[in-house]
Amino acid sequence: MKSVQIDRLADDLSRVRVLEVPLPEPGPGQVRVRMQLSPVNPSDLNAVRGDYLHAFERLIWNRGQQVLCSDPARTRPSPRPPYALGGEGLGIVDACGPGAPATLAGRRVAVIAGPPMGAWQEYTVLAAQAVLPLPDSIGDELAAMFVINPLSSYAMVHDVLAVRADTWLLQDAAGSALAKMVVRMARHSGVRTINLIRSEAHRPALEALGADVVINTESVDLRDEVARVTGGRGVDYAMDCVGGDLAGHMLQCLTLGGHMVVYGTLSNSPITLPSRDMMMPATRLSGFFAASWLALQPPARLPGILTEVARLAAQGVFDTTVDAVYPLARVHEALAASQERGRPGKVLLRIGARD
Ligand SMILES: NC(=O)c1ccc[n+]([C@@H]2O[C@H](COP(=O)([O-])OP(=O)(O)OC[C@H]3O[C@@H](n4cnc5c(N)ncnc54)[C@H](OP(=O)(O)O)[C@@H]3O)[C@@H](O)[C@H]2O)c1
Structure with missing residues (x-):
């Protein structure tokens, strides 16, 4: 399958490659998602340059540590390249690993991805909690950008x-x-x-x-x-x-x-x-920082927050103009286009065909 990856951090786009890699298998509690559509967000460029890793290096709980973590309890290690890019997107759950809810199979979902298993791949593997089943009333473009912003x-x-x-x-x-x-x-x-x-x-x-x-x-x-x-x-x-x-x-x-x-x-x-x-x-x-804010929320609060976000989405609060859609193979053009000044809307990557 095709996967957009970097092999090392760089201040430009020279390390971004479209590679042919083996189909990943979902492990315990994970699902595999066949990806369809994904936005290019500024955070994806942060992952190319290594802005997150450089910031984590400065945090007190990572001082002197080989593995950089995003939390002081050291439960969330931050990946280093090589890794697959893409922070979020829309796809269809195509396989469930042991212990993942079988009811997710075949569901149209918004995914919260990101390196090392990014969304800019034909298939990605994620924890079952990182996919959000969406009703058909939410159009593909909004669904692909449903989480981060x-x-x-x-x-x-x-x-x-x-x-x-x-x-x-x-x-x-x-x-x-x-x-x-x-x-x-x-x-x-x-x-x-x-x-x-x-x-x-x-x-x-x-x-x-x-x-x-x-x-x-x-x-x-x-x-x-x-x-x-x-x-x-x-x-x-x-x-x-x-x-x-x-x-x-x-x-x-x-x-x-x-x-x-x-x-x-x-x-x-x-x-x-x-x-x-x-x-x-x-x-x-x-x-x-969204991941840190989420980690600080009491788990019981999250369903209510997602319900409220979904209610506002239905009112059009999160509607986002799409400026251009590029196929995955033209990811360099998509990344460059996303940085042009004065663009009225988002640049998206079309990864797989619509069902
Ligand atoms: N902390 C978090 O958890 C979190 C979560 C979501 C988003 N964000 C951040 O939110 C911001 C917006 O994200 P988005 O997806 O909404 O962006 P976007 O739609 O891609 O738009 C980026 C905007 O930033 C402007 N811009 C770029 N560089 C600039 C600069 N040096 N000075 C002034 N304006 C500049 C661009 O204006 P021009 O057209 O003039 O270039 C453009 O309007 C990003 O910084 C992103 O990383 C953070």
């Missing part, structure tokens, strides 16, 4: 920030799929949004969604503009996935007791963070 945007807005009505929320990279989900959720919750873009092409879609303010940070000083639109008060919440000076300036836009969540590193630059700009307004800064 919907769950993360929901968790940040309603759990980490726990937004209240009649407030302001400021976010960067506002042309992203996740930021558009935040705009829709904010509108449902009575929260006004200030949306930062660097490509003017994103403005019409954001305004059509009901974004209250859109600021192009290439041409306007965001602090002047935030001061103007909030009457000098500042914003209650901020969401940053860019870093660098931009995130530092967003922090300076928070009102007294404001809260910023950091969830991405698109500029690849550390946040510029003058300590007093955080101290004087007593602001809070939180980090968000």
Whole structure:
């Protein structure tokens, strides 16, 4: 079967290969999924460059350790290449290993995958808990992107920030799929949004969604503009996935007791963070990484969260524009296309035929 893999980490796409590999067999508690469709997310590029491994290396519980783990209890080792890429997608369960629920066989499922057993393969093998059966009412494209961005945007807005009505929320990279989900959720919750873009092409879609303010940070000083639109008060919440000076300036836009969540590193630059700009307004800064957030949730809470995400999905909150679909063999073009500035939507990989 075909599998998109890297043999070692690299800052470019030169190590991404389409290989012919043996069909994997599901082990105890696992299922094998015949993959159909999968998005190219920024996190897939992180896995190519090794951003996660480099971050895990710095964590205190990995100091001096050969095997890097994403948790201090050392139950979740982080894989090193060679590994198969692809963080999520849509497929059909085609085999169940011993102890996996046989009722999953033949089900259309959203998968939470990722290296070493990624979604960009004709077949992938996962723990039975990492597949989510979906009703036919959820279309293929939304189903293929059902987990990472919907769950993360929901968790940040309603759990980490726990937004209240009649407030302001400021976010960067506002042309992203996740930021558009935040705009829709904010509108449902009575929260006004200030949306930062660097490509003017994103403005019409954001305004059509009901974004209250859109600021192009290439041409306007965001602090002047935030001061103007909030009457000098500042914003209650901020969401940053860019870093660098931009995130530092967003922090300076928070009102007294404001809260910023950091969830991405698109500029690849550390946040510029003058300590007093955080101290004087007593602001809070939180980090968000979906896998870590999920690990911190009491297991009994998860079914309720997934039900709520599914309810919002049915209302169109997580609808995502698809810009282009490439066959798996053209994965290099898909990866390059996903990084073009001003793209209106997601790039997807078509892996197998529709049933
Ligand atoms: N922490 C977590 O668990 C978690 C979970 C889900 C997503 N995320 C993060 O959420 C972010 C958005 O993901 P997505 O899938 O919604 O993205 P996406 O739809 O692929 O869109 C990416 C957006 O980022 C903008 N961008 C890229 N580099 C930038 C830079 N240096 N400065 C400013 N803007 C930049 C692009 O704008 P242009 O068109 O102008 O290039 C584009 O609008 C990513 O950082 C992703 O890693 C994190």
